[in-house]
Amino acid sequence: MDWNDSAEQQAFRQQVRSFIEAKVPERYRRDTNGHPSAFDWMEDRKSDDPEARRISKEWVATLGEKGWVAPQWPKEYGGAGLSPIEQFIYKMEMTLAEVPQGLPAGVAMLGPTLIIHGTEEQKQQHIPKILTGEVVWAQGYSEPEAGSDLAALKTRATRDGDEYVINGQKIWTSGGHYADWLFALVRTDPEAPKHRGVTFLLMDITTPGISIRPLVNMADEHHFNETFFENVRVPVSNRVGEENRGWYVGMTLLDFERSNITGAIAAKREITRLIDFSKGAGAGKTRLHDVASVRDEVASRYIESEVMYNFSLRIISIQSSGMVPNYEASVSKLFGSELTQKVANTGVKACGLYGNLWDEDDERSAMRAGFTRAYVRSVSATIAGGTSEIQRGVIATRGLGLPRG
Numbered sequence: 012m013d014w015n016d017s018a019e020q021q022a023f024r025q026q027v028r029s030f031i032e033a034k035v036p037e038r039y040r041r042d043t044n045g046h047p048s049a050f051d052w053m054e055d056r057k058s059d060d061p062e063a064r065r066i067s068k069e070w071v072a073t074l075g076e077k078g079w080v081a082p083q084w085p086k087e088y089g090g091a092g093l094s095p096i097e098q099f100i101y102k103m104e105m106t107l108a109e110v111p112q113g114l115p116a117g118v119a120m121l122g123p124t125l126i127i128h129g130t131e132e133q134k135q136q137h138i139p140k141i142l143t144g145e146v147v148w149a150q151g152y153s154e155p156e157a158g159s160d161l162a163a164l165k166t167r168a169t170r171d172g173d174e175y176v177i178n179g180q181k182i183w184t185s186g187g188h189y190a191d192w193l194f195a196l197v198r199t200d201p202e203a204p205k206h207r208g209v210t211f212l213l214m215d216i217t218t219p220g221i222s223i224r225p226l227v228n229m230a231d232e233h234h235f236n237e238t239f240f241e242n243v244r245v246p247v248s249n250r251v252g253e254e255n256r257g258w259y260v261g262m263t264l265l266d267f268e269r270s271n272i273t274g275a276i277a278a279k280r281e282i283t284r285l286i287d288f289s290k291g292a293g294a295g296k297t298r299l300h301d302v303a304s305v306r307d308e309v310a311s312r313y314i315e316s317e318v319m320y321n322f323s324l325r326i327i328s329i330q331s332s333g334m335v336p337n338y339e340a341s342v343s344k345l346f347g348s349e350l351t352q353k354v355a356n357t358g359v360k361a362c363g364l365y366g367n368l369w370d371e372d373d374e375r376s377a378m379r380a381g382f383t384r385a386y387v388r389s390v391s392a393t394i395a396g397g398t399s400e401i402q403r404g405v406i407a408t409r410g411l412g413l414p415r416g
């Protein structure tokens with residue numbers, strides 16, 4: 012395998028770099044200690060500050076000119092039609108530059124699903140607004156009693172003429188408070204086997220009867236929510252696919268960017284940042300100089316970030332040969348999310364007592380408390396998007412061919 016860019020890939024990489032250099036608004040650039048957040052531009056979208064709203068809108072429009080709001084979508088739908096390796100390069104450069112990359116649910120999940128299963132009207136109504144950032148989507152799948160076993164979902168939709176009437180509750184709705192629309196799996200036939208009585212619905216989040224209540228995470232941040240439905244009326248025309256066949260629609264939410272290159276780049280970047288800090292301004296605030304076991308850990312994390320990079324390349328090479336990664340995606344998710352936690356853990360340990368300071372602006376904190384915050388934030392990494400136990404189950408059965416437990 013040739014690890015180097017071909018001439019075309021090198022040219023594309025340069026194109027992305029020049030774009031970043033010239034076009035990323037100052038507001039979304041990070042200093043060397045910055046904390047990127049995929050939510051930045053979405054927060055800005057609904058900010059009270061008109062300037063923030065303007066910058067957010069212009070940034071999405073700038074990306075849109077190149078089809079880079081949805082680089083993985085086909086060109087006919089407003090994407091850039093990038094090949095897997097080009098997507099990889101694009102994502103890699105954006106992550107290296109720490110450019111916030113928002114729009115996750117609409118671009119990564121709903122858009123590709125509508126392209127495959129949506130009616131012409133649904134495509135025309137929703138796809139352009141995803142690309143302009145006019146409408147942001149949230150995902151209503153999980154429920155208090157349905158997470159890993161998603162098919163146990165109970166939120167009930169009862170048909171009443173041309174409408175469904177929905178009652179129930181979703182949980183962990185990421186970005187629900189920024190979103191304009193929600194896609195959800197609901198139960199339309201409680202008698203059917205659990206995968207068969209499920210329907211996929213689209214709803215305007217302002218529909219009467221929908222209430223979004225904040226869940227504040229252990230980092231004291233508001234990213235996800237509980238979503239309640241009380242006699243919510245949704246037109247039958249908002250159904251994607253057939254009634255009771257929504258499970259199969261819902262499972263189409265193909266994540267085209269499955270390589271987790273973002274995780275590989277971020278892990279290496281944070282470790283490199285720690286090493287640089289220990290050699291410079293942070294010489295007195297890290298234990299890398301005098302504790303061999305900490306140095307050893309840092310070296311291990313660096314090596315693991317290289318391993319993660321290679322897992323990412325493997326996924327890309329599978330996609331490039333026209334195949335869909337299966338258990339390999341689970342390996343990448345498992346290794347990447349655990350690495351994220353380990354990097355944060357090592358960083359806190361390396362900063363010793365300074366690693367306990369939470370306040371980013373406290374001059375005594377190390378690296379603006381980046382590792383401390385990452386330590387707390389990264390707890391969810393091994394839960395979101397399928398827990399580590401579920402990934403291990405997939406690797407055991409599909410990858411290793413072990414019997415089901």
Ligand SMILES: Cc1cc2nc3c(=O)[nH]c(=O)nc-3n(C[C@H](O)[C@H](O)[C@H](O)COP(=O)(O)OP(=O)(O)OC[C@H]3O[C@@H](n4cnc5c(N)ncnc54)[C@H](O)[C@@H]3O)c2cc1C
Pocket residue numbers: 149150151152153154155156157158159160182183184185186235391392394395396397398399400401404
């Ligand atoms: C940051 C974050 C954002 C999220 N965003 C969204 C969102 O936007 N929309 C949405 O719908 N959901 C979202 N989720 C929910 C996420 O999909 C679920 O948390 C996840 O699927 C796990 O489900 P659960 O929390 O109900 O845990 P459970 O399924 O109850 O699991 C509890 C424990 O049991 C283990 N376990 C369960 N089943 C098995 C098994 N078969 N074998 C071995 N171990 C098992 C799990 O690994 C876990 O340790 C988000 C979660 C997080 C943390």
